[in-house]
Amino acid sequence: AQTVTQSQPEMSVQEAETVTLSCTYDTSENNYYLFWYKQPPSRQMILVIRQEAYKQQNATENRFSVNFQKAAKSFSLKISDSQLGDTAMYFCAFMKGGTGTASKLTFGTGTRLQVTL
Amino acid sequence: GAVVSQHPSRVICKSGTSVKIECRSLDFQATTMFWYRQFPKKSLMLMATSNEGSKATYEQGVEKDKFLINHASLTLSTLTVTSAHPEDSSFYICSARDSRTVNTEAFFGQGTRLTVV
Numbered sequence: 001a002q003t004v005t006q007s008q009p010e011m012s013v014q015e016a017e018t019v020t021l022s023c024t025y026d027t028s029e030n031n032y033y034l035f036w037y038k039q040p041p042s043r044q045m046i047l048v049i050r051q052e053a054y055k056q057q058n059a060t061e062n063r064f065s066v067n068f069q070k071a072a073k074s075f076s077l078k079i080s081d082s083q084l085g086d087t088a089m090y091f092c093a094f095m096k097g098g099t100g101t102a103s104k105l106t107f108g109t110g111t112r113l114q115v116t117l
Numbered sequence: 118g119a120v121v122s123q124h125p126s127r128v129i130c131k132s133g134t135s136v137k138i139e140c141r142s143l144d145f146q147a148t149t150m151f152w153y154r155q156f157p158k159k160s161l162m163l164m165a166t167s168n169e170g171s172k173a174t175y176e177q178g179v180e181k182d183k184f185l186i187n188h189a190s191l192t193l194s195t196l197t198v199t200s201a202h203p204e205d206s207s208f209y210i211c212s213a214r215d216s217r218t219v220n221t222e223a224f225f226g227q228g229t230r231l232t233v234v
Contacts, residue, residue, distance in 0.1 A: 045225035104151055107160045
């Protein structure tokens, strides 16, 4: 079974600053995907960024980037130029590859990020 | 992006009654949908995998007779909480992927807040 660990229950960052959220996982799989999801107060889950395990290059999406260390099983999320709208709960998630749309997500416990003025 | 619609967004029911929650993929087909439960300030816990035209696959510890899942078409899955009790009060979220693509992104419904009184 896979496990996903987020060791930071809460984080705070000032507007325009950079913050890094940590995530580690444990798996014996070699083919898998990793995700960061954002859940704002509306509770709608929003995909922030996705990383395929077979890709060495770290994924980036505008102000969001990841540091994927496969050997260390680490998958941190960096948010640059933080904005008030980034305030949300952030979940790291793991999905086994190779089973198509039947693959389920395993979520970490989440990190609550507060962006302050 | 693809849209998953979940209905109702909020429901209050009396103890002992049943409640049905719908999850629809509006612009894509989904042979598989997923039902999660989320307690306040907690992570998403997978309850079951809903399979179109066949029985759902339940996670360990989830009572299949209490949480009935029906996936009668490629765009609709329903979760029925039978004989609801206050401890069933929670936030329920569904997700789905487009069956016609290899895109790994899962789209989430808006969630349903169930309160059993």
